[in-house]
Amino acid sequence: MHGYKGLSILLIVILFLIDIRVCYDFSPQPLSIVLDKRFYYILDTMKIEVYGPPGKILFIEIRNPQNSLVYWNQTSLPDQGYINLSITIPEYWRYGRYTIYVSMPRGPKVTETFIVGKRIRSNIILYSTMNRTDIYNTNTFYIVLNPPINTSVLIKISNIFGEKIHVREISVENGFGIFSYRFNKSGVYFLNACWSGNEYYNASYNICRIYVASNRVNKYHLDYNIELSVKNVMVDKNITISVYPKTGLEENYLIIYNPLYRKIFHKVDSIIFYPNITGVWLCYIRSKDNLLRSRPKVFYVKEKVNMTLQLGQGVAYKRENIRIVAEIMAERCFGKVDLYLWSNDRWMYINSSEIYYNMANFYWKTSREGTYMFKAVWSGDSTHFASESNIFSLTVFARNLSVTFEIVDSRDRILYGSKIIIENKTYDTRQGRLSLVLKDDVYNISVIWKNVPIYRGYLNISREDTYRIKCRVYDLTVKLVGWIYNPIIDESVYIEGNDIKMTQISNKAGEVYFKQLPIGNYTLKTSIHEEKIFLDKNMVVELRYPPPWEEIKIALIIIIIIIAVLLILRRYVKIEIVIEKEEETSKENNSQSK
Structure with a gap:
């Protein structure tokens, strides 16, 4: 009895362990790296998570853009299969792209990249058509932001006591925005324009002071017009700025303005200007009493950049995902890069990708054998002209695959002695099976059995496997x-x-x-x-089968004859009985008479 009880407990324990083995995967975890972000500044803390087989020794090294070793460490993975590391970016690290390597002794190696950079100072300018106004006029305000990007700027209007009377967000397109506001009380007001910055630029703000009177003041007059020879100009190239009409300029000033540069010209109706700073520029006419006399005109100073298209390899196989990288040789680039493929004697659009740290990543899955040509096109942004990359060629091959064909009927039974035709080439399958080496492709296949075509169709051979062909x-x-x-x-x-x-x-x-x-x-x-x-x-x-009418007829005739015979026999039997009765009666009478 005790033996059976011990055996039962042992079986329960075994089943419990099997259940745990099924529920939890004890297979070793592959080595991988996860970074908390991709961009770091000096003195930032970089957090790294490393996953891998528990108990294994890890070597961690970081190399700078010149491939020099700047960090090295050795650690081991605890039982939970991952470890968290924190590294503070030192001040002596140069700006650029760094690569982190994590490896195991005589084991796999994984890599990841990150950027070490710095934020650049941004500038925001806020100015109005006039610094002195009244409660009757609607005032126009202009915002100039460098970098000239599409973003939003927060506007706060407060009185001299610091009380906020108006807050709103203004959309800035390519670094330039306009908004209007009308004051309903006299006094001194302050306008504060704030931009929160981004991963490339620091935040910035600007304050403008406005005097609002209760009585009417002289309204400004936009009597002049400014014409630009071009709207986009290259750095250190000239742009012609003309003022119309050309009379009365003695009392006015032509101002060419950038958040980092300001130039004032007096008594000038036309000028050839050579800008040397990229970004958004404004030019306008102001009077001596600081009133705006023309609508501001905006032009952009850009620089030419080169873009390279890179592939990790020049040869690929069918059905393989290829990573294509378009890298712009400049900093702080924005927008999307378009990827094109040469097909049918023209460039065909494939996909677009956002620029991330001056790089755009594409993924393309190969389909057929052949040579493919790619190029990338970027439309540029407010500080860079459009750019087109080099043309990159990629040769795609098909893998040779060892495959087996199995010919079966509708009930999955082997068809012996069938013939299979692959791309007009016939093969015998005496045992219902055929092993071949074929390229990764789609094939036209027919099956003949007993001189009858029992299958015809296309089969996609994409992996080494046994392909079962179910025939009719x-x-x-x-x-x-x-x-x-x-x-x-x-x-x-x-x-x-x-x-x-x-x-x-x-x-x-x-x-x-x-x-x-x-x-x-x-x-x-x-x-x-x-x-x-x-x-x-x-x-x-x-x-x-139908009823046997002839046999039925014969049977009926026999039955009729039997019935007739029985009827006749029955009649004769009755006559004999009557005669016998009469004879017995006569005998009885004779005996009585005697």
């Missing part, structure tokens, strides 16, 4: 029943069609089985039946 070969069951549904046994059934002729004898259940018949038309014949069928699935055909 079916089973036919013939049921022979009598006129009262009794099984007809030992009856011959003849079938003909598709160059097939065979005869079978019905069993005790009145059934005949014809296995593995190709699709097509067939004729069934018995001693009294002939029926035509089209076999396109596993079928059961019932042949019902």
Whole structure:
């Protein structure tokens, strides 16, 4: 009894361990790195998570853009299979792209990249059409932001006591924005324009002071117009700025303005200007009393940049995901890069990718063999002209795959002696199987069995595997029943069609089985039946025999004769009984008379 109890406990423990093994995967975890972000500044703390097999020793090294070793460490993975590391970016690290390597002794190595950079000072300028206004005029305010990007700027209007009377966000397009506001009370007001910055630029703000009077003041007049020879100009190239009309300029000033540069010209109706700072520039006319006399005109100073298209390899195989990198040789680039493929004698658009730290990543899956050409196009931004990359060629090959074909019927049974035709080349499959080495491609395949085509179609050979071809070969069951549904046994059934002729004898259940018949038309014949069928699935055909009328007629005649004979015999028996009764009566009478 105790032995059975111990055995039961042992079985329970084994089942419990098996259940744990099923629920939890004890397979070793692959080595991988996860960074908390991709961009760091000096003195930032970089957090690294490393995943891998528990108990393994790890070597961690970081190399700078010149591939020099700047950090090295050795650690081991704890039992949970991951470890958290924190590294403070030192002040002596140069700006650029760094690579972190994590490896195990005589094991795999994984890499990841990150950027060490610095934020650049940004500038924001806020100015109005006039610094002194009244409660009757609607005032126009202009915002100039460097970098000239599409963003939003927060505007706060407060009085001299610091009370906020208006807050709103203004959209800035390419670093330039306009908004209007009308004051309803006199006094001194302060306008504060704030930009929060981004990963490249620091935040910035600017304050403008406005005097609002209760009585009407002289309104400004936009009497002049400024014309620019170009709207986009290259660094250190000239732009012509003209003022119309050319009269009355003695009392006005032409101001060319950038958040980092300001130039004032007096009594000038036309000037050739050479800007040397990229970004957004404004030019406008102001009077001596600081009133705006023309609408500001905006132009952008840009620089040319080169863009390179890189692939990790020049050769690839079909169905492989290829990473394509477009790198712009400049800093602080914005927008999207478009990737094009040369096809049918023209460049065809494939995809677009956002620029991330001056790089755009694309992923393209190869399809067919051949040589493919790519190029990348960037439309530029407010500080860079459009750029087009080099043309990169990629050759795609098809892998040689060892595959096996298995020819089966509709019920997954092997078809022996079939022939398979692959791209007009015929192969014999005596055992229903065929092993070949084929390229990764789509093939036109046909199967012939008993001189009948039983399969025709296209097969995608994409991996080394056994490909089962299910053909149009079916089973036919013939049921022979009598006129009262009794099984007809030992009856011959003849079938003909598709160059097939065979005869079978019905069993005790009145059934005949014809296995593995190709699709097509067939004729069934018995001693009294002939029926035509089209076999396109596993079928059961019932042949019902008619009643045997001749035998029935003979039986009826015999029954009638028997009945007639019985009636006649019955009549004669009655006559004999009457005669016997009469004789007995006469004898009784004679005996009494005596």
